[in-house]
Amino acid sequence: MAFDDDDDPHPATHPATGNSSNPPNDADDDDKPQDFRLFNSTLPARRPQASGRAIRRGEKDFEAHGTRAQEGQLEASREAMHDVLGYTRTHRPPRDHLRGWYFPHRWAHHAETDSGGLFARHRVVVLESDKGSLAHTMGRVVTGADRHAPAALKTWLLPEEALYLVERGSLDLWWPARDIAHVFAGKGEEAGEDAGPYDEEDVPLGVPLSLQAAYALLIGRPGDRGRVPLERYQVYANLRRSGYKVLRATPLSPPAAGARSLWEWLFALLGPAARKSRASPLVGPGLYRSYAQVYARLALVPRHRPSAVTELTPTAITEKAGQEDEEEDPFHVFYHVWNNSAAAASFTKARPPPPDFRVAVVDARTTGPPTLEQMRGLLERGAVFEVPPLNPPSPFAAAATTNPQSSFSGGGAGGGGIGAVYKRLKHGWRNAVVAVVDGGLVSYLRFGEMAFGEERLYERFDAVGLPGGAG
């Protein structure tokens, strides 16, 4: 899977730009200004819009050179921008009208029955109806509750989902003046007869809330029940607006640290100690038949071997087991993210397929780049939080793109040319995306577990018939 900005689908176009100050790598950044003419063409036409001939992106004119062509282009762009900004936003007619009620304590004591990603304790907004396509990827009906309780079969939203809908203009959030039984008394299961916010005695059931009130109610500190930290909401909204499906990551039950991994751990303890000390030149004087012999003597620093079972040292287990309070360490996977790949059609929010990306959210000002413990907690140590599964690079898929420069034809652990080695190394064994939020601006970084020890480059030295031997 192409993870990064560097995995360019059109590598041949790169050398064409001969300007080193304009690296091709960043040419398609997301920091670009909007092309308002493209945007404009998507709006419902009130009048004939400016022509849709797209501005070539990536080129800037810094100075007027006095041609009318340039002025015309600028004017058209300006006009399109004006049209876009001047577009009157209207809420859809009541067909898609959604009204939600803020009931923060309805599920406060709901026990998490299954680890199906329900997060019932955090669901604070109930929808009167779940018409429309929005409910396809957000909200859940809380299972395991009394079916006859009021609003039991309604869709309940997480705070970030509710806030996103409010901010999008799709949801009216109401503050209930009566309890939940009154609010949902006359509605029944059929939400068809939308009677309005009054009960039988024409007493208002509640008041609509402003966007500011929604922020005040739904944004909180890490660990608050029913609230979401601001930066996590910002990442959620950013990903949703970019077209991804986002669900909260499911905490796993602590993985069974199998006997095998404990054995491995014990061996890892014994291993270095069992090694004997070596004489000063590691490669002592002698006759060597191959470079494998030479490099076998050079191997001294223990190398990392990725293992499918996340290794948990006993201290780590005791440390992490009782730690239900999630907010000590921000470096854990918080969102599961799906893109519009082929599996999108079969997406169900109750039983989602394995996510395409796993995203952790950190604040740019209060945290720094992860330490080794944080990195291992993010990628390997799954006591409380889910970790990315082992996704080893395929040794054969990458072999197609060998580097033609390389004269190596074989050898190495996984085979293939040096290009395949690079590709395997960059693919990594486990991957997670960390969203670094700085005041609402989100920068995503992918961190991946690498294993250079699995790619022993020196095995290639013998494969080439190196000239110079005595034979």
Added chain:
Amino acid sequence: MADTINSKFNLPQHDPACASASASPPNRPEVKQGAPKAIPPKGRSLSQTYALPTPIRTYPLPSFYPSNPLSLFHVVYTWVSQLVSPPPVEPSVVHVGTWSPETRSVHVHDPKSVRALWEQGFFGKGVYSRSEPNWLRREQVRKGNHDAHVAENFTVQRREERKQMKWDRARREHEAILKTRMEEAWVAPVGPAELLALPNSQKDLQQLRLSNGFANGGVPSSLGHSPVQPNGSGHNGSGPVVENGSRPRTPSNGVMASPPKSSSTTPPPSEPNGTVLKRRKSVRFSPNVESTTFGLSDPPSPGHGLQQLNGKASSSNGAVPNGNSPLVNGKSLSSSTPSSSASEEDTASQTGSEPSTTTNEIVDIEHLQLTLEETFYLVFALGVLTVVNPASGRAMSAEDLFTLFRQTSYFPPRTVDLQPDDPFLLHYVVYHHFRSLGWVVRPGIKFGVDWLLYNRGPVFAHAEFALIVLPAYTADEWKAAGRQPPRRSWHWLHSINRVQATALKTLVLVYVDIPPPSEGPLLDPAAMLQRYHVREFIVKRWLSNRNRG
């Protein structure tokens, strides 16, 4: 550092500069993909010169093919011949280096050792060179005694070509703009007002031109109905043509500004008669003809510029920056004058070689400079280097060097209280780890990182990975002592990562898990190194609009 060396070789998909230079064919060094002929002298190919990946030579037995029984004889013959006259015990040559406490590095002076250490694993750096110790050859090339290719000269040449390419591109853009402007500005003088507004005599024409300030040069907007830059002409003496100071059009500006005229609005035609004649003709009949006359602010064609430059060279010599001018075909002029675009090392070498200019023989005064980690790897791991203490004149053992380098890695050097996270130890663990896997590890300070990883070496390919070394204190003892790794910011990581993306490298965070100090101040380097754990993590930007699927 070493990256710029090999950017001339191959890998066009990695090097935008290479690809751009290929757009301008003249004087391009002949570079082919499989057989770069640049560095190795006397017809040796690159893979012959750099055959050994490490300064150890192996003597493999020929392989035995069961389908070919004769090959058994070959195997036996080789084995017997090696038994009778055994090949020299590897490492056959032990080089000698001198510890230099002032520069905190180890110097190797013997030219044979310098070449060997460079060619067999790319150790060290020539002290007067960018990376490969080739100062002597560069000097010989400069004096014309040697026709070999030197990496630094290629860089200079490539820069010239790129400058020329940019210049050509800017000129083409400018001509396109000018053409558009001409097409737009043309209004047929059909109405009576326009006809009357046409200048009637040469005197009228001159007055009109003076009143308009000539800012628009040869553009017919001087006729009065100027849709082009109506107000910019007053104060902008160089006219609308000069739009961007960064474009390589400076020489023409310099020429135009150099004549000591009174004000910026005065017309600076160098041949007034000719220009006036042409102008009158074209204005009379069709503004399109006007476009064929060149305003002084127009970028002239290279030949034209050369003429102008030569003409002005006598009057204002210093005003024209020869070395920077892309108009001057840099080969001839920049070789005679000290080229300002030459690299730092070139100027250094020029000053350094001044005493020897009288004699033809150039004394090689360059030596190889090894970092602490490289030195220790050569001594401790490979055993191909002996380091001499200049004070005592005796060779130092690996253990002595270990202690010495750990002490020296602090500043000021500390003789007591050596920690398991000495800067030297921290970096040597990483250096040894990747060297022992077969990578060529070189310092990466020029890319803002600690180490760069090359496959086979910098002359073959660009570095693919850039390493940042970070200490980690996961042991309980460290935690009890409250030891924390140095705190970094996300801004720091992002800036490094962006630099690597620009250089088409991949950033790798290398964490070194440091053993607690309680396990004793071990002086045995091998036992010590086994207790460090090295973990690698890749860092890449993830773009949300690229992964939408």
